[in-house]
Amino acid sequence: MKEFLQEAKSLVDQMTLEEKINMLQHEAPAIPRLGIKAFNWWSESPHGVGRCGLATVFPQSIAMAASFNTDLMEQVGDCVSDEVRAKYNEYVKQGFTDIYQGLSVCGPVLNIVRDPRWGRVPETYGEDPYLTGRMGTAYVKGMQGSGKYWKTANILEHFAVHSGPENGRLEWDVDVTEKDLFETYVSAFAYCIKHGKPAGVMPAYNRFRGVPCCINKYLMTEVLRNKLGFDGFTMTDAGEVELNFSMQTLAKTHAEMAALCIKAGSDLSITDKTLTGGKRVYDSLRMAVAQGLITEEEIDLALTRVMQVRCRLGMHAEDCEFDRISYDVVDCEKHRRLNRKMAQESIILLKNDGILPLNKETKVAVIGPCADDKLVMLGNYYGYPSRYSTFLSGIQKVCTKPVEFARGVTPTDAYGERPNETPAYEAVIAARRADVVIFFMGNNPYDESEECDYDGDRKTIDLPENQQAIYELVKALGKKMIFVSVGGSVINLSCQDKECNAVLQCYYPGSEGGDAMADILFGNTSPSGRLPLTVYAKDTDLPPITDYSMKNRTYKFFKGTPLYPFGYGLTYSDIREDWLEENTVKLTNCGSFDTDYAVLKFEYIPYKNLCGFEKVFLKKGETKTVTFRDDR
């Protein structure tokens, strides 16, 4: 928008070099003379306002991807950004401008799941660039809005070719073919930039072809701006510039490093001065100008992009409608209802011999460490909901008979139980007393995560051994069994697929996840999620996590037979697809259940490739026709 560009240019023109340098770092101070308020650029709201207290916590990204529902996704984005604004308004009123309280939010993560063992899979939209692009774009549109002003400024993560391993993610040097680069790693960014118009893009921590992304001119300028046509701002990841400076030898001084960043196309820096002797790298931009490493015009260009975002957020305006969003929307009943709907649609039914939906009078045993764990509901980068349901509490609300319950394994809390506790037997007792066993097993956000104090990647896609052992103990009882695979990525469910009456996949489902699960299990609503990830049948199907080639990875290039393919997912009904022509499909609900249904369109180029999807609601007996448009 031209007026914001003009406003930004005018502001930049009036700043001293010192002021400009401050404004290019995430803890930007106020410049009262120019009407500029203090602002902290670092916030996180990937599935609800994160790390900033009270918030509606929606299912994590991988779960929302499973809904294959862009309309719902856009509504979620709209609610989340309402909460971002409501909190921001309240903070500003009180003079607070700290981290996680701002309007510029990191994410969505548009990196592709190359390997299901990667610790950050839960933060992604899965393995398919088409799906990732559409879901990410819907979220960005919902969050930023379509008005004159942006409600939030979203920063796409992490550009580019970033998908683990977490251990040593900074030193990690990636090279891929141009084909893989554009078809796989950059494709979702390209779509989102074109259709979602995100405010920002964040360079990845890793190196690409020898050069750290934040100073990689090929990626940050040639690809991002010239090829993909991105005209927003870029913001480096937390401490990325300082970390890279301290770990590599491309720049000998802070001044050189800062100049390299700006010249490559990195605009604003989320700094971490603890790594560089208390001094932020960008502080040396004055020296860089003095030494002729960069011109003030180059700095102005970067800063104009940054300031344009602040203008477009209405931060200097009197007529920004978002200033009036009340704190009442935070964690409100309306958002809770939408959250439950999204959680329902994120649950994937993988097998059902007819046992589901369950009768409410069924005597059930709920078994597993994921059954009653708040953090399993919330995932990571979460806020604090004032209420939440766990799978156990959701089921307890619906069942007319007392629900048997056993964790089966000791918890992972820091102040948990002694390791010599033997709770497996509890599971056997609970199972014996029930007619149907529902397992909630898999991973928690501690088993798989971003690199922090430990390597966040999983070593295997198998169920953790202690859980598999309990599963075997209970299986021996010969009860009817429903297995809910919980976690943020892929779990090998080969034996569960053979042995259980029903199998479901549930990622980290948000604060309404327990009630949503009960809705599905007891038939208040039909499942309609589909897999955003290939469920491989064994670890040995996977190339090493360090191998960045797409060969033998994802549904497109995997040569083996998956346990469940990408896009797989059942409903309680029976939907017939009649393809009338290439882009038109007639859907008929031939079953006895009203249901949402995601219809997927694949092409063969020559590999199988998702090229369209649509989520529709079909009453029993209802017919609807869906026509796909080419939206590339």
Next chain:
Amino acid sequence: MKEFLQEAKSLVDQMTLEEKINMLQHEAPAIPRLGIKAFNWWSESPHGVGRCGLATVFPQSIAMAASFNTDLMEQVGDCVSDEVRAKYNEYVKQGFTDIYQGLSVCGPVLNIVRDPRWGRVPETYGEDPYLTGRMGTAYVKGMQGSGKYWKTANILEHFAVHSGPENGRLEWDVDVTEKDLFETYVSAFAYCIKHGKPAGVMPAYNRFRGVPCCINKYLMTEVLRNKLGFDGFTMTDAGEVELNFSMQTLAKTHAEMAALCIKAGSDLSITDKTLTGGKRVYDSLRMAVAQGLITEEEIDLALTRVMQVRCRLGMHAEDCEFDRISYDVVDCEKHRRLNRKMAQESIILLKNDGILPLNKETKVAVIGPCADDKLVMLGNYYGYPSRYSTFLSGIQKVCTKPVEFARGVTPTDAYGERPNETPAYEAVIAARRADVVIFFMGNNPYDESEECDYDGDRKTIDLPENQQAIYELVKALGKKMIFVSVGGSVINLSCQDKECNAVLQCYYPGSEGGDAMADILFGNTSPSGRLPLTVYAKDTDLPPITDYSMKNRTYKFFKGTPLYPFGYGLTYSDIREDWLEENTVKLTNCGSFDTDYAVLKFEYIPYKNLCGFEKVFLKKGETKTVTFRDDR
């Protein structure tokens, strides 16, 4: 009981020395030839079946002590031992005989709180031997029962003179005067042994007058058996014998150590062979006999005491009524109701300017890290309830208006948030939006605990600094404030007492604690708890934690002015005490609230000394007369 002694003697007579040695260690194998089943002596049920899956989790011991209600305590014991038996029956049926699944339960802890910073205060009944003796005895009576057979075998902990510091608790060498030994440290054991007839006593980890308790003949035989008349069995603490062997020089060989234990009066050993090269110390008893360090008769004496307990538990009987207790009692509705009652009576009202009870239409903000934390409800040595309420969820159920909520500080979960989150501001927002702020602040079971991987003692009785900071921020808003001090011990509430409209103390209140708190806050029931601990006004009032003299400690000997004295606690009513004679008091409910009331009788010898208490229920206007009997 003579018949059990005969049975035990007869069994011992038929065993080989090898068998005898096995039976003296906690993982006792079966001797099918004699009809003896495998049995694991190590279980924990101090406030509900601990570390063994599903269970009703009652308030922790310090909280139950605050009820000053021995009848209720006995009922709790009865429920807990029903659950112990129900679980044991189920395990036996399935052939499981593992740790935490047996009938011999460690506890209650009858150690006296000498210093409120000790990490294990939550596990005690407070600072007064009279109260401790009565509450412990009620628990033992409730658990063991009064029939021919014992429902459980309780093992009093930790004999003797044991009350921190946790760090280095094994090397810790205590000496106290004979007066302090008998009046303070041993008094509650003496009472409980006389009136509760506990099955067992456990020597403490520490040393007493240079000699580890487990080989301290003065303590374990002269005091315990000869002076206090104890005729049960003794069981050393987890790994106590191995730990002591590896840390001191009194015994050069395992054989010597084992002989010293038995000869001192320690019967059965909870072993930990990881510390002694894979060999349990007691395994060398055969060598000890061969070397003449001990006679087989001495071993027989110890083992007869042990086997007598097994007989009295009905383990070899056909007519034991407890074999029929069904698993249905575990975590059942009836136990939940009793649990809520005990939780209500454990909450102590310390100040009330009339703000309490609250109207259900009040717009409240709930603030603090203890408000919505499951582990704060459960304390330590806990089981897993299938349902629980937190303070937040309890209040949400009652309030007609949405409850504002802010944790205020980052959580301590291992997979929690980043440290640079600044949630304090959330608290300000929440408070601004409410008319009344209810703080739930204090300690969690991680801040104060048994020595594990860290020093479990607190360094201070002050509120953690980050919580005090939030309190100050919110205070500045000038709202009405209710402060609930949460945790297992004493917190300095000096400023809260001055500044808040109401102050309450709530220890770890069990799985119904949130609903019980709402019952109190909104006047469904009147508070009736009283302090089992002196609330000191500052750290400097306390002698060093390493000082074992009682000088200037507890309400008896403290020379300063406490913030709230031992035994303090208000109700919502106004109870008049008219002492008709030394042992008779007429109580009149002159207020407008039905309430439970604990009447306390003190004597001066010459220091103030609790010598009687009784809990009674008084309707509005009602009068009751209580007569105290000398029960020493």
